[in-house]
Amino acid sequence: MTMQRDVHDELRARLHEAAEAHQPNRERILARIERGMAGQERTDHRATRPLLWGWARIASATAAVAGMLAVGGYAVASAVKDDTPPQQTVAVSPAPVESPDATSRPPASPKATTTTSGGAQEPDEPSDPPARTEQSTPSAPPAADLLPVLDDTEDGPLWSDGSVDPHSNDFWAQSNITLKTSGQLTALTVQVRIAQTGGVSSTGAWRSLPEDDFDFTVVERDGFLVYTWVLKEGRTVPKGEWVFAGQYDHDRGGRDAKDDSYTIKVTSDGRESSVGGDFAAQDDDEGDS
Incomplete structure (x- = not known):
């Protein structure tokens, strides 16, 4: 050229x-x-x-x-005269045409997300519903055996109390267990049994102690929804006041918690102690307040 x-x-x-x-x-x-x-x-x-x-x-x-x-x-x-090069033409592809039914297609459904949590929650924190719960997973250890029902809230370094959370309502409830210990615990098992009064199903659980220190399970057994926390080997619980709570749905209306119970078994200074009891009815708690 x-x-x-x-x-x-x-x-x-x-x-x-x-x-x-x-x-x-x-x-x-x-x-x-x-x-x-x-x-x-x-x-x-x-x-x-x-x-x-x-x-x-x-x-x-x-x-x-x-x-x-x-x-x-x-x-x-x-x-x-100018040495003008010959004009050239360029073929241009036509713009893409949108499919006629493109605008009639429904939007893609959002992907479901799963939120997991396990942070500690203070006993007086609102619980309708709680922001942080722990759930039993397929990889969780087998459920512990049912502990015997006790009617003694004090034993050795232990003191305990069970109550239905005042934030419970006609469709949902939370059962709280308060544990006080005057000494360090090297072993601890907390078990809550919620009677199947109709439509009872777990919605979560929480504890004020570190989640990673416990193996947690929730199962249905013998007409009860059973929540169990077991302190992992090598972990300890310092002296103080701690809370464990199980949350669940139930049939509409005021639920009677008279058949619900809890049991706590610990080891402190090489000595085993156990306490347990039932849960005050929700109406009774409201009357006390």
Whole structure:
């Protein structure tokens, strides 16, 4: 492509030079015209030629001059005209057309998300529903055996109490177990049994001690919903007051918790202790407050 352009440039330059070098001989042309006109006055034998012949010679000379100028002008115009490349056309693909039923399709359903939590919750924190709960998973250890039902809230370093949370309602409830210990515990099992009074199903659980310190299970057994927390081997519970809570749905209306119970079994200073009891009815708690 570059070589072809160089050839064109060289040809254009030579034509420019030829056009500029061409100089019509004006004097010679005028002399011929004058001779033609003077021929009319001659008296020799050429004077007898018709006048028309003289004018024909003038016209021929003029035409010759005009032709030479036209040829020269055409050559110059051909040399200096732009070397414009031919126009090109580009095929453009048509814009995509949306399927007619694209706007009638329903939006994709949002993916379900599962929230897991296990942070501690203070006993006086609202529980309708709790923001942080722990759930039994398929990888959880097998459910512990049912502990015997006790009716003794104090034993050795232990003191305990069971109550239905005041934030419970006609469809949902929470049963709280408060544990106090005056010494460090090296073993601890807390078990809550909620009687199946109709529509009872677990909605979660929580404890004020670290979640990672316990194995937790919730199962249905012998007409009860059973929540069990077992302190992991090598973990300890310092002295203080701690809360465990089980949460559940139930049939609409005031639920009777008279058949519910809890049992706590611990080891402290190498000695085993156990406490347990039942849950005060929700109406009784509201009357006390």
